[in-house]
Amino acid sequence: MDMEALNTDTITAISTPPGPGGLGIVRVTGPDALSVARLIFTPTGGWHAFPPEPRKAMVGLVHPPGTPDDPIDKTVFLYFASPASYTGEDTVEFTAHGGPLIMRALLEAAVGGGARLAEPGEFTRRAFLNGRMDLSQAEAVALLIHASTDAARKAMLNQVEGAMGNAAHSLKKDLLEAKVILESAIDFPEEEDLGDLDLEQVERILQKGARKAGALLATGKEGVALGAGLSVVIAGTPNVGKSSLLNALLEEEKAIVHEMAGTTRDSIEGCINVQGVPVRVIDTAGIRQGADEIEVEGVLRTRKQIDKADLIMVVVDLSQQLSHGDLSLLKETEGSASTRVVVANKADLAPAGIELPEDALWVSAKTGEGIEDLKRAIYTSCFEERTLDRTEGAMVVSVRQAEALRGARDACLRAHRGIKNHVEPECLAVDVDEALMHIGQLTGEVTSDDVLERIFENFCIGK
Ligand SMILES: Nc1nc2c(ncn2[C@@H]2O[C@H](COP(=O)(O)OP(=O)(O)OP(=O)(O)O)[C@@H](O)[C@H]2O)c(=O)[nH]1
Numbered sequence: 001m002d003m004e005a006l007n008t009d010t011i012t013a014i015s016t017p018p019g020p021g022g023l024g025i026v027r028v029t030g031p032d033a034l035s036v037a038r039l040i041f042t043p044t045g046g047w048h049a050f051p052p053e054p055r056k057a058m059v060g061l062v063h064p065p066g067t068p069d070d071p072i073d074k075t076v077f078l079y080f081a082s083p084a085s086y087t088g089e090d091t092v093e094f095t096a097h098g099g100p101l102i103m104r105a106l107l108e109a110a111v112g113g114g115a116r117l118a119e120p121g122e123f124t125r126r127a128f129l130n131g132r133m134d135l136s137q138a139e140a141v142a143l144l145i146h147a148s149t150d151a152a153r154k155a156m157l158n159q160v161e162g163a164m165g166n167a168a169h170s171l172k173k174d175l176l177e178a179k180v181i182l183e184s185a186i187d188f189p190e191e192e193d194l195g196d197l198d199l200e201q202v203e204r205i206l207q208k209g210a211r212k213a214g215a216l217l218a219t220g221k222e223g224v225a226l227g228a229g230l231s232v233v234i235a236g237t238p239n240v241g242k243s244s245l246l247n248a249l250l251e252e253e254k255a256i257v258h259e260m261a262g263t264t265r266d267s268i269e270g271c272i273n274v275q276g277v278p279v280r281v282i283d284t285a286g287i288r289q290g291a292d293e294i295e296v297e298g299v300l301r302t303r304k305q306i307d308k309a310d311l312i313m314v315v316v317d318l319s320q321q322l323s324h325g326d327l328s329l330l331k332e333t334e335g336s337a338s339t340r341v342v343v344a345n346k347a348d349l350a351p352a353g354i355e356l357p358e359d360a361l362w363v364s365a366k367t368g369e370g371i372e373d374l375k376r377a378i379y380t381s382c383f384e385e386r387t388l389d390r391t392e393g394a395m396v397v398s399v400r401q402a403e404a405l406r407g408a409r410d411a412c413l414r415a416h417r418g419i420k421n422h423v424e425p426e427c428l429a430v431d432v433d434e435a436l437m438h439i440g441q442l443t444g445e446v447t448s449d450d451v452l453e454r455i456f457e458n459f460c461i462g463k
């Protein structure tokens with residue numbers, strides 16, 4: 001086990017969000033959790049037994065260490081004995097009234113009792129280091145907490161429950177079998193007949209491994225988007241109806257709409273749910289030359305948004321001839337259907353017969369015609385495959401996981417090619433080892449402090 005896991009101190013944090021609430025929770029975890037509790041908590045009627053019975057709620061008063069007659073609040077106390085706790089260490093939880101001053105005083109009492117303030121994600125980091133969950137589960141915990149659609153919540157819960165860990169485990173098991181066969185071929189090269197036969201088995205395992213890793217990898221684009229969301233920028237020349245389109249997508253009069261060209265200067269955004277994927281839609285200033293100073297700044301911002309976006313919606317007004325600006329924006333963004341959707345707006349008006357790309361979508365921001373199709377197009381532009389079954393099964397939810405799986409798949413493919421080319425078993429074994437190493441990275445069996453740092457810094461304090 002990792003040394004860090006063996007030498008932990010005792011940490012504490014408020015685990016509920018800031019601000020007043022019905023209840024608030026302060027957690028303490030680590031080897032001294034119980035001794036902290038003993039100093040700052042007095043059960044009604046006193047401690048009947050110490051250590052107390054795990055998982056049995058007790059009511060009492062919390063107070064600064066040594067001052068039971070100056071209580072902070074009445075609380076419910078829970079004790080989880082190591083290793084059967086979230087972190088794997090002794091853990092106590094105080095559930096009090098959720099007032100910010102109560103929470104702060106309770107936290108200070110825990111610190112006074114010998115605990116140190118936890119860093120972001122430190123509870124989950126300990127859970128990982130103590131073997132209570134693998135790294136794919138730990139990553140999914142943060143994404144579950146921040147899930148902004150039901151689909152994201154369900155998918156992340158599956159990963160927290162270990163779907164990716166299970167998939168990784170079965171990949172590892174297969175590859176270890178291949179490794180054993182290769183090693184026996186290395187150790188007993190004279191048994192050629194047997195060696196030949198078993199190489200077929202190795203070949204099958206590698207093929208299956210590459211296929212499995214590839215299939216998992218294919219879930220990544222959508223899985224990462226479920227957590228991080230997509231950003232879609234609405235761009236176009238002035239007055240084509242960009243702000244109207246934003247409002248139609250959001251079903252809310254968020255941006256000012258006006259017949260005057262150059263209405264929007266700042267970027268205005270809102271979030272929509274596109275088949276479960278959270279999508280940030282950003283309305284921008286119309287792109288044109290020769291505008292006033294403020295508008296020029298707006299156009300600069302539009303350019304920046306376009307550079308950062310996952311998808312650009314190029315909006316044109318189909319009731320007007322295309323301007324020079326329309327044409328150059330269409331040209332500039334053409335190329336990949338995965339990064340651009342052309343929207344021909346004002347379909348409720350008489351069309352001017354302009355020439356548009358074949359895949360242009362006709363909509364009317366005014367009547368709502370075509371808006372649902374546009375939402376579908378956002379989805380299909382970003383994800384070529386049909387909707388994944390997100391309710392079960394493993395899903396890649398971070399770029400880190402995708403990289404690990406890509407590494408594992410490529411190593412399997414390399415070894416598989418090696419067999420075809422009669423490469424020595426020693427060299428095949430090197431590739432199989434590499435595939436295993438990447439799977440170890442996926443679950444965190446192989447990891448570095450840097451990687452852990454990056455994962456856990458995105459957590460909230462208290463988780
Ligand atoms: N008939 C019709 N009018 C529309 C439609 N969409 C927008 N308009 C009108 O077009 C004008 C400009 O709309 P906006 O949404 O402000 O256009 P914009 O592209 O945001 O304009 P800027 O912010 O100035 O770049 C307004 O008078 C809208 O009412 C539509 O689908 N049909």
Ligand SMILES: [Mg+2]
Pocket residue numbers: 242243244255256257263264283284286
């Ligand atoms: Mg506008």
